[in-house]
Amino acid sequence: MASIELRNIRKAFGAVEVIKGVDLEVRKGEFMVFVGPSGCGKSTLLRLISGLEDITSGEMLFDGKVVNALAPSKRGIAMVFQSYALYPHMTVYENMAFGLTLEKGHSKDEIQKRVEKAADMLQIRQYLDRLPKQLSGGQRQRVAIGRAITRDPKVFLFDEPLSNLDAALRVATRIEIAKLHESMDNVTMVYVTHDQVEAMTLADRICVLRDGLVEQVGTPMELYEHPNSVFVAGFIGSPKMNFISGEKAKAFNADTVGIRGEHINIVPGNGTWTGTVIHTENLGADSYVYLEMGTEEPVVVRLDGANNYKSGDTVHIAPMPDKVHRFDAAGKPIR
Amino acid sequence: MGATIDLWKITKTVLFYALVVFIVVVSVFPFYYAILTSFKSGTDIFRITYWPVSFSFENYQAVFSQGSFPRNLLNSIFVASVTVILALFLAVTAAFALSRVRFRGRGFLLMVILAVSMFPQIAVLAGLFELVRAVRIGDWQMYNTPWALIFSYTIFTLPFTVWVLTTFMRDLPVEIEEAAIVDGASPWIIITRVFMPLMWPALVTTGLLAFIGAWNEFLFALTFTSSNDTRTVPVAIALLSGGSQYEIPWGIIMAASVIVTVPLVILVLIFQRKIVSGLTAGGVKG
Ligand SMILES: Nc1ncnc2c1ncn2[C@@H]1O[C@H](COP(=O)(O)OP(=O)(O)OP(=O)(O)O)[C@@H](O)[C@H]1O
Ligand SMILES: [Mg+2]
Numbered sequence: 058m059a060s061i062e063l064r065n066i067r068k069a070f071g072a073v074e075v076i077k078g079v080d081l082e083v084r085k086g087e088f089m090v091f092v093g094p095s096g097c098g099k100s101t102l103l104r105l106i107s108g109l110e111d112i113t114s115g116e117m118l119f120d121g122k123v124v125n126a127l128a129p130s131k132r133g134i135a136m137v138f139q140s141y142a143l144y145p146h147m148t149v150y151e152n153m154a155f156g157l158t159l160e161k162g163h164s165k166d167e168i169q170k171r172v173e174k175a176a177d178m179l180q181i182r183q184y185l186d187r188l189p190k191q192l193s194g195g196q197r198q199r200v201a202i203g204r205a206i207t208r209d210p211k212v213f214l215f216d217e218p219l220s221n222l223d224a225a226l227r228v229a230t231r232i233e234i235a236k237l238h239e240s241m242d243n244v245t246m247v248y249v250t251h252d253q254v255e256a257m258t259l260a261d262r263i264c265v266l267r268d269g270l271v272e273q274v275g276t277p278m279e280l281y282e283h284p285n286s287v288f289v290a291g292f293i294g295s296p297k298m299n300f301i302s303g304e305k306a307k308a309f310n311a312d313t314v315g316i317r318g319e320h321i322n323i324v325p326g327n328g329t330w331t332g333t334v335i336h337t338e339n340l341g342a343d344s345y346v347y348l349e350m351g352t353e354e355p356v357v358v359r360l361d362g363a364n365n366y367k368s369g370d371t372v373h374i375a376p377m378p379d380k381v382h383r384f385d386a387a388g389k390p391i392r
Numbered sequence: 393m394g395a396t397i398d399l400w401k402i403t404k405t406v407l408f409y410a411l412v413v414f415i416v417v418v419s420v421f422p423f424y425y426a427i428l429t430s431f432k433s434g435t436d437i438f439r440i441t442y443w444p445v446s447f448s449f450e451n452y453q454a455v456f457s458q459g460s461f462p463r464n465l466l467n468s469i470f471v472a473s474v475t476v477i478l479a480l481f482l483a484v485t486a487a488f489a490l491s492r493v494r495f496r497g498r499g500f501l502l503m504v505i506l507a508v509s510m511f512p513q514i515a516v517l518a519g520l521f522e523l524v525r526a527v528r529i530g531d532w533q534m535y536n537t538p539w540a541l542i543f544s545y546t547i548f549t550l551p552f553t554v555w556v557l558t559t560f561m562r563d564l565p566v567e568i569e570e571a572a573i574v575d576g577a578s579p580w581i582i583i584t585r586v587f588m589p590l591m592w593p594a595l596v597t598t599g600l601l602a603f604i605g606a607w608n609e610f611l612f613a614l615t616f617t618s619s620n621d622t623r624t625v626p627v628a629i630a631l632l633s634g635g636s637q638y639e640i641p642w643g644i645i646m647a648a649s650v651i652v653t654v655p656l657v658i659l660v661l662i663f664q665r666k667i668v669s670g671l672t673a674g675g676v677k678g
Contacts (some may be wrong), residue, residue, distance in 0.1 A: 142565065142571040146589040157582065159577055
């Protein structure tokens with residue numbers, strides 16, 4: 058069990074500063090997810106926590122102790138890489154046992170017990186004698202997770218562990234990770250992703266990064282309901298929040314108005330706004346209607362079930378009043 | 393129409409195999425002729441024949457009764473083996489630094505290493521000779537010992553070996569190394585237990601080339617040793633002498649050459665099977 062504290066952490070590669078002063082606390086046993094656009098420094102921040110990358114300035118504390126200069130293996134962490142990073146020449150068993158065999162003071166029996174226990178948790182026991190190349194992608198990633206579990210870490214670090222898997226496997230493995238987090242309630246987990254669903258479903262708290270800085274930290278629902286900026290509002294949630302500016306926003310006393318597709322009703326007449334349908338998408342359980350109404354991007358309305366709107370139809374819409382997000386010119390919310 | 397196409401096809405096939413046969417004959421003939429000659433005896437040697445006519449082990453017996461030849465053979469084995477071990481050890485550790493440790497001037501160093509290997513042997517002979525003569529520890533001096541050869545051969549194989557291993561190691565996935573670091577592996581453990589098993593093809597290839605280079609080397613061996621007991625086989629063969637100074641013992645020379653080639657052939661055959669490609673398959677995603 059460990060809490061992680063980052064104090065004004067900066068990281069520069071040569072002259073380029075990539076992490077520009079991050080303050081963040083990850084609580085004991087918490088599942089923290091880093092999200093943000095590509096290149097914003099998620100992986101770099103995770104690698105700083107792991108110790109694989111040196112901190113340029115600032116302090117990193119594990120349980121209140123500064124670990125800036127501590128080697129990765131001394132921090133009590135385990136890491137799962139996007140590309141699995143298994144040792145190709147070792148069997149699954151050897152892969153999982155490697156870290157323990159390097160540590161002094163583990164008997165053969167103990168190592169075997171721990172490997173088998175981890176293998177049982179992930180249902181990979183029948184593959185223990187195989188080489189990585191004899192496994193499917195999903196099995197390999199489970200071995201990589203198993204290797205991390207075997208080390209019995211205080212902190213688990215994941216860098217987009219599911220992005221190489223196909224959709225169905227991704228869901229299955231995601232659920233597995235969620236179960237893992239429940240069963241290991243004294244292990245702190247930090248997880249990098251740019252998948253909305255992974256972030257919302259797995260996280261206790263989400264940290265939104267933008268260009269090397271923390272934009273907002275909060276529970277998934279906090280970020281969804283009370284985004285601290287236009288950026289976070291646009292980043293969290295799928296489909297993306299609609300932004301309306303100009304004259305239409307002035308009516309709301311704001312520079313920009315944000316409203317999620319699921320918080321817009323289509324009304325028979327007398328709506329707040331009117332728009333022309335330019336495209337519809339039926340997904341079965343719900344459907345999206347794209348409206349052209351003079352905004353930069355088309356406004357998306359999310360409806361339950363299927364719909365029969367056609368391109369060219371004119372519809373009246375009304376946002377749910379208590380779900381409207383108002384932002385000032387600087388992109389900050391007006392509350 | 394069809395017939396002409398077939399004719400052209402046949403001509404092409406015939407030409408192709410004719411070329412193959414030509415290349416094989418040209419490259420194999422000298423060896424074949426050496427083997428043939430080594431089994432001839434007496435004046436048969438000076439009759440040109442292309443097929444075995446007589447068969448005798450006389451020359452082979454003569455080689456091994458030539459005083460120091462067995463000793464020279466052992467010298468060669470010792471020098472070549474130690475050179476390979478030393479060169480691979482230094483090259484693997486150097487390659488790790490050159491491919492994985494970030495430091496200033498790394499690219500420049502790599503170019504220098506490659507440049508060094510372009511000098512012909514004769515250009516450094518004098519300098520190396522001075523070096524070899526200068527090395528003495530107490531009463532022991534390096535000159536005229538196998539170590540003089542090991543020393544100079546290692547210097548000469550290292551650039552190529554380092555270059556090849558560095559290129560190879562650079563292509564190993566970084567994540568595997570990082571996973572090992574997180575697992576608590578030191579650089580030495582990473583090299584020996586993670587990288588070396590993945591580098592078998594490169595190690596075998598460079599090791600084999602280093603061995604062959606050291607085994608066949610002549611110029612340094614001639615210069616840095618001066619007594620029959622310390623010579624390696626190539627020099628020993630060149631210095632084989634016949635009954636009188638006007639007689640060159642071709643039969644014995646050929647027999648010795650064949651004996652010297654056999655270990656190389658065996659080595660190549662053994663390790664050829666060890667060269668397994670695609671060893672990193674499965675470790676990381678595509
Ligand atoms: N070793 C390095 N040397 C120089 N620049 C680097 C290095 N590693 C990362 N960067 C730069 O740092 C920035 C952040 O990279 P990082 O990998 O952390 O992004 P990310 O948020 O993980 O993106 P993605 O979602 O695409 O994985 C990028 O602009 C990248 O070019
Ligand atoms: Mg990344």
